[in-house]
Amino acid sequence: MTDSHREISFSDLCHAQLTLQGHEQATSIQSRAFANDGDKVFLLAPTGEGKTLAAVIRYFHQLEAGRAFQCLVLLPTRELAQQWFDVIQTVIGDSPLSAYALIGGEDYKAQAIALERGADILVATVGRLETHLESQPRLLDQVDFLIIDEADQQLGPDKIQEMVGLYQKLPAIPKHVSLLSATMHRNTLKLCEQHLGFRPTVIKSDHVDRAALQLLITPADDRAHKLRLLVAWLQRNQDGKQVVFCSRQEQAQTLEGKLKYHGINAAALHGALTPKGRRVVIENFRNSESAVLVTTDLSARGLDIEKVNAVVNVDSPKQFDNFCHRIGRGGRDGGANTVVNFVIAAEWNRVVGFARRLELPIQSWLPQELAGLYRGPKKLKASGKAAGSKKKKSSAKASGKKSKKLKSKRK
The missing domain is CATH 3.40.50.300 (P-loop containing nucleotide triphosphate hydrolases)
Known part of the structure; x- marks a missing residue:
């Protein structure tokens, strides 16, 4: 389900930016993200629905050119970081805003020089960012906008401590935070509140295209x-x-x-x-x-x-x-x-x-x-799962229980 731009309660700049990307209609998640002015949000929508573009446009008109690294985007992989950087560059266009991609595996010295020059938006993989923070500990002092993509993974039980370590290097909780994912663990919001100090508002897409x-x-x-x-x-x-x-x-x-x-x-x-x-x-x-x-x-x-x-x-x-x-x-x-x-x-x-x-x-x-020897379960439940038989108790266990009952009766 989609809504036309005229129905989206958001600034003219956001409408124009969405149109410049070649999208005549906003997707469900974009429409809902643009209509919500909350500072801490979790954009939850199926892959391919435009969460990245929604998050970028949502912050675009609030950024000030010339403020070094006021917006930080954290990604788990190099490829994803490059994708985000490409989208951001397209949205920035001819505006005075600038962006820089800090990706693992690239020349470290060249990156250090680029970081000293600064950019308004920093797109980074977590590991490489932590490495540069060792030599430039005040790199993130002006971060007001934080975007964490694949949040279910990066804020999951296995990764939360790594994210907390990086988060604690920020001088304060960023004023604006957007978490993005196609899925969300049942305890993600709780972990976020416990370790990051806020509980985001969940903005969920209502679009599910099962027909395709x-x-x-x-x-x-x-x-x-x-x-x-x-x-x-x-x-x-x-x-x-x-x-x-x-x-x-x-x-x-x-x-x-x-x-x-x-x-x-x-x-x-x-x-x-x-x-x-x-x-x-x-x-x-x-x-x-x-x-x-x-x-x-x-x-x-x-x-x-x-x-x-x-x-x-x-x-x-x-x-x-x-x-x-x-x-x-x-x-x-x-x-x-x-x-x-x-x-x-x-x-x-x-x-x-x-x-x-x-x-x-x-x-x-x-x-x-x-076709091989296995052609699926011999019997299926109504759910489509294999119908298994209950395991019978072993004769040894059964005889043991029987002897206990006889002893209790004799008493």
């Missing part, structure tokens, strides 16, 4: 069987770009080689690549020079690439949030999005459970000639 999403499930015997199924799927579906997810970096590297062996134009995106190598992989995929991107949850987090019409889960994610982020890589330009899940017996219930939470129907994809 097709969820497929394919039973597999083992990993080798999954590879055969993957090759068959990619060879039979060559229109558009596809993102293939693995659990670990080494699996992505291995899978890239095996797909190339079968004549599939694939490239792997993972942490072992140099910054330049990662940029080349992403740009080649973005420009369709490679048709298949093999990656992991961490490496692909937040990637915004158009014309991806299929996401393939070779390994199903263990967390529902990661499942949501994965499927969000496809259909970002409003097109169709097919999500294929190759599952062994132990993964079946997990994927079906994810689908139920998203209220998505599941269809089967299994060419007869590729």
